[in-house]
Amino acid sequence: MNGSVNECLTDRTAENQAVETPPADPLSEVMIESTPILCCKDLCKSYKKNKPVLKDFNFTVEAGKITGLLGPNGCGKSTLLKLVSGILVPDGGDILLCGQKRSEKSNALISFLPDSPYFSGGQRVSGMLSYFADFYPDFDMTLAKNMLADLGIDPKARFRTLSKGTKEKVQLVLVMSRRAKLYMLDEPLGGVDPAARDYILKTIIGNYSPDSAVVITTHLISDVEAALDDFAFMNYGGQILLSGSADEVREREGKSLDTLFREVFAC
Amino acid sequence: MLGKCLKYDFKETFKLWWVGALVSLLSALPLSFLMFSLINDIDDESSFPWQVFPLMICYIGVVVGMMISLLSVYVRYYRHFFGKEAYLTFTLPVKRTTLFTSKYITALFFNIASYAILIFGMAGFMGCAILDAVGSVSLGDAIMAALTVVVVYALFFLYTISLSTLSYFFIITFCGVYFKKYSLLAIIVAFFCLSFFGSYAMMLPMMGGMLGIFGLVGLIDANIVSMGPLQGFALIGAGLLLVIVAVTALNMLLAFLSKELLERKLNVT
Numbered sequence: 001m002n003g004s005v006n007e008c009l010t011d012r013t014a015e016n017q018a019v020e021t022p023p024a025d026p027l028s029e030v031m032i033e034s035t036p037i038l039c040c041k042d043l044c045k046s047y048k049k050n051k052p053v054l055k056d057f058n059f060t061v062e063a064g065k066i067t068g069l070l071g072p073n074g075c076g077k078s079t080l081l082k083l084v085s086g087i088l089v090p091d092g093g094d095i096l097l098c099g100q101k102r103s104e105k106s107n108a109l110i111s112f113l114p115d116s117p118y119f120s121g122g123q124r125v126s127g128m129l130s131y132f133a134d135f136y137p138d139f140d141m142t143l144a145k146n147m148l149a150d151l152g153i154d155p156k157a158r159f160r161t162l163s164k165g166t167k168e169k170v171q172l173v174l175v176m177s178r179r180a181k182l183y184m185l186d187e188p189l190g191g192v193d194p195a196a197r198d199y200i201l202k203t204i205i206g207n208y209s210p211d212s213a214v215v216i217t218t219h220l221i222s223d224v225e226a227a228l229d230d231f232a233f234m235n236y237g238g239q240i241l242l243s244g245s246a247d248e249v250r251e252r253e254g255k256s257l258d259t260l261f262r263e264v265f266a267c
Numbered sequence: 268m269l270g271k272c273l274k275y276d277f278k279e280t281f282k283l284w285w286v287g288a289l290v291s292l293l294s295a296l297p298l299s300f301l302m303f304s305l306i307n308d309i310d311d312e313s314s315f316p317w318q319v320f321p322l323m324i325c326y327i328g329v330v331v332g333m334m335i336s337l338l339s340v341y342v343r344y345y346r347h348f349f350g351k352e353a354y355l356t357f358t359l360p361v362k363r364t365t366l367f368t369s370k371y372i373t374a375l376f377f378n379i380a381s382y383a384i385l386i387f388g389m390a391g392f393m394g395c396a397i398l399d400a401v402g403s404v405s406l407g408d409a410i411m412a413a414l415t416v417v418v419v420y421a422l423f424f425l426y427t428i429s430l431s432t433l434s435y436f437f438i439i440t441f442c443g444v445y446f447k448k449y450s451l452l453a454i455i456v457a458f459f460c461l462s463f464f465g466s467y468a469m470m471l472p473m474m475g476g477m478l479g480i481f482g483l484v485g486l487i488d489a490n491i492v493s494m495g496p497l498q499g500f501a502l503i504g505a506g507l508l509l510v511i512v513a514v515t516a517l518n519m520l521l522a523f524l525s526k527e528l529l530e531r532k533l534n535v536t
Binding site: 047085086087088089104105107108110112114116117118119120122131134135136 | 268271274275279282346351352353354355357358359360361362363531532533534
């Protein structure tokens with residue numbers, strides 16, 4: 001499994017190096033380098049009074065990176081993704097996407113995978129593909145069909161007849177078949193069998209372009225670790241305990257992210 | 268984007284709506300004939316129980332069918348904005364105003380269609396009544412009278428449907444935003460209250476309007492007010508226009524409040 005993921009990583013590094021060639025217009029170079037895909041400034045959110053889930057939360061995601069947002073249950077990882085995708089309204093602070101303040105238009109830039117199924121049971125998988133193709137101009141129908149075939153999912157099947165894991169796979173196919181700027185995946189491997197995790201990670205790594213970014217929240221750190229460029233350990237209240245380049249931290253600490261996570265968040 | 272939203276809203280609403288509409292139609296067709304024969308044989312006590320029982324069954328069928336078909340638009344609204352589908356709805360690159368407008372147009376269409384099916388189902392009663400009346404009045408007059416009833420009721424329904432649709436949408440939105448976990452229970456209670464008190468409230472402008480018209484006609488007839496028939500009609504017209512403006516303003520206010528709640532306060536959890 002790791003071998004194939006590492007293969008993809010090598011491919012992607014080559015792609016990134018190709019993109020790093022200076023563009024013709026120096027102004028556009030400054031724009032690309034200085035504008036992060038996602039920037040959260042002093043973000044606040046609470047569901048109950050005096051119990052903030054996120055308090056003055058600051059977070060930046062650069063283009064061409066896969067960032068792992070790792071933390072214990074209830075620390076606000078999913079809340080952050082929902083705020084960025086527009087499902088929740090922040091109590092304070094700013095969310096900037098590609099330098100622009102978040103609005104309904106920003107939804108075209110974001111491809112969000114929530115941690116629960118969101119399609120009604122009666123719909124067929126093919127109908128869901130058409131739905132995405134209708135609403136998102138960046139949706140790649142051929143890619144989606146190929147991915148469904150690879151995962152052995154029948155496009156004619158009704159959503160309610162699929163198992164929990166297969167439903168998650170279908171939604172992941174829909175999300176990853178878009179050419180979005182920011183992919184936000186909330187527990188993408190949660191209900192998926194280990195064999196399919198390999199394919200999903202390959203899909204995540206292989207399908208996004210170098211000018212886009214991926215944010216993954218998960219508890220299965222050892223499974224995604226090989227795919228992560230950056231990481232952030234998030235504590236209650238949205239406090240970032242440790243963040244940076246995954247490779248650098250592994251080298252510095254001499255431990256995997258999984259081991260480090262267990263040490264930092266030991267009960 | 269409105270076109271695309273409408274396409275999916277029509278498709279999804281139809282899946283729920285057609286069952287109720289079919290039950291309503293299949294019950295209304297025999298009901299119209301049973302009602303007519305019951306009115307005609309009202310003095311014949313021997314056939315009375317045999318007519319009443321199937322009539323009641325058909326009547327229940329019409330009510331249940333209408334309820335299913337009318338509720339289908341609100342079920343769609345709730346599921347799409349406050350159910351698990353909300354995760355998809357609010358991540359679409361579509362303005363919330365557009366999403367709301369699409370739901371409103373769809374609801375109006377299907378609510379009108381529900382009433383149209385009921386009227387079509389009752390066409391048998393209308394037809395029998397027209398044929399029965401032909402002896403005392405001419406066929407043309409009987410058809411005109413029946414059409415007048417249909418048009419007057421259609422106008423009344425349009426007024427009621429537009430207002431009730433937005434009222435129910437506002438209730439769902441308000442309960443969905445503020446009651447969260449208990450939103451469904453709150454919606455059911457609020458729907459019951461609105462239907463109960465709303466039915467009385469709707470009578471008031473109707474009765475007020477009718478009393479006003481009768482009073483005005485009476486005054487004109489008695490020459491107490493020195494007013495010609497044209498001025499009288501103009502006054503009635505102005506009164507009706509005022510009602511239309513008031514209803515439109517109330518509709519716009521409800522639509523605005525619902526939109527504001529969806530845009531500023533909605534947190535899908």
